[in-house]
Amino acid sequence: MDPEPGARPAARGQDGMRVALAGLTTRGRSFLAAGVAAGVCAYVLGQEDLLRVGLLLAALPLLSAVAVHRTRHRVTSSRRLSPARVPVAAEARVHLRVDNVSRMPTGLLMLQDRVPYVLGPRPRFVLDRMEAGGRREVSYRIRSDLRGRYPLGPLELRLADPFGMCELTRSFAARDMLTVVPRVEPLPPVRLGGGAQGYGDGRRRSMAVAGEDDVLPRGYRYGDDLRRVHWRSTARYGELMVRREEQPHRARCTVLLDTRRIAYRGAGPGSAFEWSVSGAASVLTHMLERGFSVRLLTDTGSQVPGGGAASVGDAGAGTAEAAELLMDTLAVVGHSDGAGLSRARDALRQGGEGLLVAFLGALDEEQARIVARMRHRAGGAVAFLPDDGDGAGEDRPAGDGRAAGGAGxxxxxxxxxxxxxxxxxxxxxxxxxxxRERAGAAEGGDR
Structure with missing residues (x-):
């Protein structure tokens, strides 16, 4: 087989023929044994006609092995995912294509694609004889109730000669990756605070310039408009200076995802942690669509994007690309072994302006106080706490039978x-x- 780029090269020469002979079927081995036996009998009995029959019987499986050995170098395959990124419980279709690029027809072909067990059983296909230069296409569907990244492949191909004397199984080395992202629910527009001119507007605003003294100049660059030259700064610095362009400002939103293992009970698609991951994905997507610059932050202090107060969706980054980056991150996020949220608090100190939306696990009072201090730099803060029906989501960590106080x-x-x-x-x-909770709290504060 001529493998696709990245595939393992097939064995050739003497090693290849040794493998081909090892692939003789029961029929092929029987013909070979009968041919050898007929040759021995012809030699003992002096029968030339029997010797010819023996040579024919022995040559047929050997020629079949040679034919399969030559054919297997001239078969190529490819795989295509449609789509390559799907939400939880959605189906994706895998398209397989096999081409015979040799001048000889193939025998019966059997295909088997390797897939992880969470995607279902391994698909198997039987292809009829393929003519020289022929092509065959097959497809199958896969789905997963668990998010993650799943490798598909390598594709295994079993080749057989037309007489059924020899069968060889070879694998292409190329793999593809299916990404299963969290389910994203459409959210209605609400007013939570922390946005530009209230929540949800998300439009760019120009920074106001109070006067000439407030202008931040920069050095002149080739191609700058001379009408932007700032003469006062030019005289002060002794070089040509121009006014900076008005910088766009976008409302920001940070989504904090608590991934601590001790903060959640249960596992699987219906667990509180999976609900939090799906909720974080929904909020991030919703905010991007509303024009916000968003950032994903976890209890470990890791951020998407990394470092500082930069946010996905800033000027120059497309909303679709930003959403894909965030979804790919959430597809593989798992539990952390940390016990606290202090690293997330430290990360917010580097830039936590705007709306803060937190998906938290069970909190004790100490961790609740750490989270409470994150509110200081945020324009608005909303916390979603799991509720298992027994108060565990708010008042005590998972697995702890003692009430730890009122975290809420x-x-x-x-x-x-x-x-x-x-x-x-x-x-x-x-x-x-x-x-509604925010509006009720505001009315209570006014009274």
Whole structure:
């Protein structure tokens, strides 16, 4: 087989023929044994006609092995995913294509593609005799209830000669990757604070310039408009200076995802952690669509994008590309072994302006106070806490049978909007509930 780029080269020469002879079927070995036996009998009995029959019987499986050995170097394959990125529980279709690039027809071909067990059983196909220069295409569907990145391949191909004397199984080395991202729910527009001129507007604003003394000049660059030359700065610095272009400002949103293993109970598609991951994906996508610059932050302090206060979706980055980057990150995010949220708090100190949306696991009072201090630099803060129906989501860490105090109360006193999310509830429902909670807290403060 002529493998696709990156495939393992097939064995050639003497090693290849040794492998081909090892692939003789029961029929091929029987013909070879009968030919040898006929040759021995012809030699003992002096029968030339029997010797010819023996040579024919022995030559047929050997010629079949040679034919399969030559043919297997001249078969190519390719795989195409449609699409290569799917949400949880959605189906993707895998298209396989096999080309016979030799001048000889192939025998019966059997295909088997390797897939992880979470995607279902391994698909198998039987292809009829393929003519010289022929092509065959097959496809199968896969789906997963668990997010992640799953390798597909390598493709295994079994070649057989037309007489069924020899069969060889070879694998192409090329693999493809299927990315299963969290489910994203459409969210209604609500007003949560922290946005430009209220929530949800997300339009760019120009920074106001109070006067000539407030202008931030920079050095002249070839091609700059001479009408932008700032003469006062030019005289001060002794070189040609121009006014900076007005810098666009976008409303920012940070989504904090608590991934601590000790903060969640259970596992699997219906667990509280998976709900939090799906909720974070929904909020990030919603904010991008509303024109916000967004950032994903975890309890370990890792950020997307990394470093500082930069956000995905800033000027120059497309919304679709930003969403793909975030979804790819959430597709593989897992539990951390950390016990606290202090590293996330330190990361927010480097740039936590704008709206802060936190998907938290179970909190004790100490961790609740750490989260409460994150509110100081945020324009608005909303926390979603899991609710297992017994108060565990708010008042004690998972697995701890003792009440650890009112974590929700600590957050509310610090100015957070706290929403408890019962298991299985739609994200759109708790998203609207957050707006009502915020409005109720504002009315209570006015009174």
């Amino acid at each position: 109360r600590v957050l509310r006193e610090a100015g957070w909007t706290v929403v408890r999310a019962p298991r299985g509830v739609a994200m759109a429902t708790v998203w609207q509930r957050a707006e």
